[in-house]
Amino acid sequence: GAGVSQTPSNKVTEKGKYVELRCDPISGHTALYWYRQSLGQGPEFLIYFQGTGAADDSGLPNDRFFAVRPEGSVSTLKIQRTERGDSAVYLCASRPRHGGRDEQFFGPGTRLTVL
Amino acid sequence: AQSVTQLGSHVSVSEGALVLLRCNYSSSVPPYLFWYVQYPNQGLQLLLKYTTGATLVKGINGFEAEFKKSETSFHLTKPSAHMSDAAEYFCAVSENSGGSNYKLTFGKGTLLTVNP
Numbered sequence: 001g002a003g004v005s006q007t008p009s010n011k012v013t014e015k016g017k018y019v020e021l022r023c024d025p026i027s028g029h030t031a032l033y034w035y036r037q038s039l040g041q042g043p044e045f046l047i048y049f050q051g052t053g054a055a056d057d058s059g060l061p062n063d064r065f066f067a068v069r070p071e072g073s074v075s076t077l078k079i080q081r082t083e084r085g086d087s088a089v090y091l092c093a094s095r096p097r098h099g100g101r102d103e104q105f106f107g108p109g110t111r112l113t114v115l
Numbered sequence: 116a117q118s119v120t121q122l123g124s125h126v127s128v129s130e131g132a133l134v135l136l137r138c139n140y141s142s143s144v145p146p147y148l149f150w151y152v153q154y155p156n157q158g159l160q161l162l163l164k165y166t167t168g169a170t171l172v173k174g175i176n177g178f179e180a181e182f183k184k185s186e187t188s189f190h191l192t193k194p195s196a197h198m199s200d201a202a203e204y205f206c207a208v209s210e211n212s213g214g215s216n217y218k219l220t221f222g223k224g225t226l227l228t229v230n231p
Contacts, residue, residue: 004158033216033218035219040124041223041224042119042205042207042222042223042224043159043219043221044221045218045220055216056216093159101147101209102166103161103164106151106158107158
């Protein structure tokens with residue numbers, strides 16, 4: 001596709017449930033990021049992938065959060081035992097290459113609501 | 116760690132008036148600076164960026180920003196606001212905090228309202 005896509009666009013779940021959020025980066029982009037945007041805040045970094053490996057997961061808030069990118073393109077953010085505080089918009093971004101500070105291209109986000 | 120401060124969570128201007136959105140940053144290395152715009156229910160779109168070279172940067176939709184190292188500022192301006200400029204604007208700095216991640220650190224955003 002032309003841009004970064006994310007599915008689903010909206011996800012409503014109950015406290016304690018497991019959710020998966022998917023990101024399809026721009027074709028050929030090796031660098032992939034996940035950010036979380038809470039209401040009234042700017043996006044906050046969660047995790048960075050270079051290829052298949054997570055080069056930096058220091059932004060993940062706790063061990064309920066996990067992300068994978070097994071083939072170096074599509075990534076899935078997984079949240080176990082969801083809590084109401086996990087409600088936010090989860091943004092994915094990709095960049096053509098590792099190690100550069102060029103522009104990140106953002107997807108439209110997945111709005112997660114935990115009831 | 117780097118940080119970004121956006122003064123004013125909400126700015127309201129009249130159509131045709133000057134738009135000024137303020138951004139200050141802290142960085143221990145020469146910064147790469149970005150302004151992104153977010154329209155309702157949409158992702159972030161890059162308006163403009165400063166990397167190196169000319170300190171006055173022009174972006175899309177008539178926006179520009181000036182990097183002022185002495186003031187650690189990167190304020191966003193547009194001479195004449197249009198109704199379609201109503202959106203939330205985020206200033207961000209690129210930072211390598213590990214693994215050459217060059218993650219973006221964002222300000223809290225400024226909601227721009229344009230009145231007819």
